[in-house]
Amino acid sequence: METFELILFLLTAVIASSILDKFLPPLSLPLVQIALGAALALAVPTQLEWGIDPELLLILFIAPLHFNESRHVDSGALWKNRWGIASLSVGLVFAIVAACGATLHALLPVVPLAAACALGGAMGSTDAVAVTALTHDRRFGRRREALLKGEALFNDVTGTVVFQCCLTILATGSFSLLHAGEEFALDLFGGFFGGLVMGLLAWGLLQVLRRTGLDNPTLHVMLELLLPFVIYLAAKSLHIGAVIAVVASGLMLSLLPQRHTAATARTKLQAQSVWTTLEFVLNGIIFVVLGMQLPRLLEPAAEGSLGDPATLLGVVVVLTLVLEGVRFLWLLAMDVRAAIARGDGVRSCFAREALRGTLAMALAGAKGGITLSLMLTLTASAALSAAGRATLVSIASGMIVLTLVLADFAVPALTPSKRSAKRTRDRVDAEIDLTLGVIASIEADAHLTGAVKDAAVDAVDEPATVIVMHRYADMLEDLAPAASPAAAARARAEVARVRGLYDQLDGIARRAARWDESEGDIEGEESPAAPSLSDQFHQMRETHDAVEDVQAQALVRELQLIKAMVADDSIDAAHAKDLRNDVYIQQLVLD
Missing domain, CATH: 1.20.1530.20 (Na+/H+ antiporter like fold)
Known part of the structure; x- marks a missing residue:
């Protein structure tokens, strides 16, 4: 014991x-651990006080x-x-x-x-x-x-x-x-x-x-x-x-x-x-x-x-x-x-x-x-x-x-x-260009990925596209502070645009719940039919599957864009290897 x-x-x-x-x-962590070990040895007697x-x-x-x-x-x-x-x-x-x-x-x-x-x-x-x-x-x-x-x-x-x-x-x-x-x-x-x-x-x-x-x-x-x-x-x-x-x-x-x-x-x-x-x-x-x-x-x-x-x-x-x-x-x-x-x-x-x-x-x-x-x-x-x-x-x-x-x-x-x-401005600017290209490819491929019926956002074919675009927009927001002024401006403008689309997804939830709020409030207007619980879960499952479909396609496009940027000398081989490794890890954990 x-x-x-x-x-x-x-x-x-x-x-x-x-x-x-x-x-x-x-x-550094090793010095913190040594100091903590010394302090513990003086304060708390253990078996190790007699040596190891x-x-x-x-x-x-x-x-x-x-x-x-x-x-x-x-x-x-x-x-x-x-x-x-x-x-x-x-x-x-x-x-x-x-x-x-x-x-x-x-x-x-x-x-x-x-x-x-x-x-x-x-x-x-x-x-x-x-x-x-x-x-x-x-x-x-x-x-x-x-x-x-x-x-x-x-x-x-x-x-x-x-x-x-x-x-x-x-x-x-x-x-x-x-x-x-x-x-x-x-x-x-x-x-x-x-x-x-x-x-x-x-x-x-x-x-x-x-x-x-x-x-x-x-x-x-x-x-x-x-x-x-x-x-x-x-x-x-x-x-x-x-x-x-x-x-x-x-x-x-x-x-x-x-x-x-x-x-x-x-x-x-x-x-x-x-x-x-x-x-x-x-x-x-x-x-x-x-x-x-x-x-x-x-x-x-x-x-x-x-x-x-x-x-x-x-x-x-x-x-x-x-x-x-x-x-x-x-x-x-x-x-x-x-x-x-x-x-x-x-x-x-x-x-x-x-x-x-x-x-x-x-x-x-x-x-x-x-x-x-x-x-x-x-x-x-x-x-x-x-x-x-x-x-x-x-x-x-x-x-x-x-x-x-x-x-x-x-x-x-x-x-x-x-x-x-690794966080030089040139590298960050290149990653911003890559992320902008991925977002553009996601939007262009929206009609090829799995759609969610009756849940469309006006600007794109279906909400899963906007959800994945929003993930890449978060990356842009993290890169912007270390980028050059011009690249940071492009990144922030795209973040604002994607978040505007993402905010439109709230309209889907509001329309789904409108039947409860409007029932009996508007005279002469027929209230919308209440969706069943199973219908709501089915809608969530469809959205989840579509998000994974869009994310998988986006990672494939990202690899293609990395290859093109190496060919154009936009990034060096070492930087491309780091970026590809990040994509490979995401592909491995994507179910």
């Missing part, structure tokens, strides 16, 4: 954080989130930038280990060098959840976005292996390069190829179920939800990289051919809805749990039992600056190399806008769940004293919070929002 209460408590915290986020616009199993954290949260992210990542962009991703996933991690390890040992000589390097290894893993949230809202550019996502998916292996090797050195005092290389290869390549095989087997199972007629949307979604956990546990039993196996299986499923039918489209739509909800819940819980751990992990440092709190805070700040500085210099070197390969001048990398983008990318590599889970395993290590373990965990916790804060405040200031980039 206590576990059930804890689950309800965490879900309530996630919902509350989403509500609070609306009133705290400067803070690191392995449980990985399998319950990291595995499904990595799996879903890898299935939707741009695999073509990952392959195109494979060497850059490898550089960030391997080379940068070793650079961070060396820089952070040496700095921490110099600042606190009581911390063994191997232990300091272990902290550097944990800091080498970026948080895929935070990176996804940042790249979803900010415009880094196609290359940089691919590098950030690829790094977040693949650098966990390097950081984990380095962390484990440092603990081995700390415990035994010896180091075998051959053994470390074997372990790294088994985790990285074994996990990657093992994940590809398991992804292929999962795809084969789904195909068999579909061919035998056993597949249905509910079963398909349940299998998708189960896959990351099964793959993770299978990889652990094979002693290969579990997280990288989950990522590789997701990539394999995204690359293998899928049937495109109405049934698979509905299944995909249902699966996306479930995964979107699950992703929101898991993301929220992991950050709330992280916040609930912080008071326990930072309490020894705040009380002074680990030494001067100001000194520890200074160590956290210096190590974070070293971490971000190494990332920035490494990314700048990669930009210089890419500029040379393109034949551009090296000086272009040092222009103001280029440096802003590089700095934003460096700060976007925030730390989170995997870093915390690795550091929590120190509690099971006998190679460090209790005070030494508490010191390292407190420093790591402080660095996690500081990197998240830097990413939350600095990255938005350095990079433009994707939303604002």
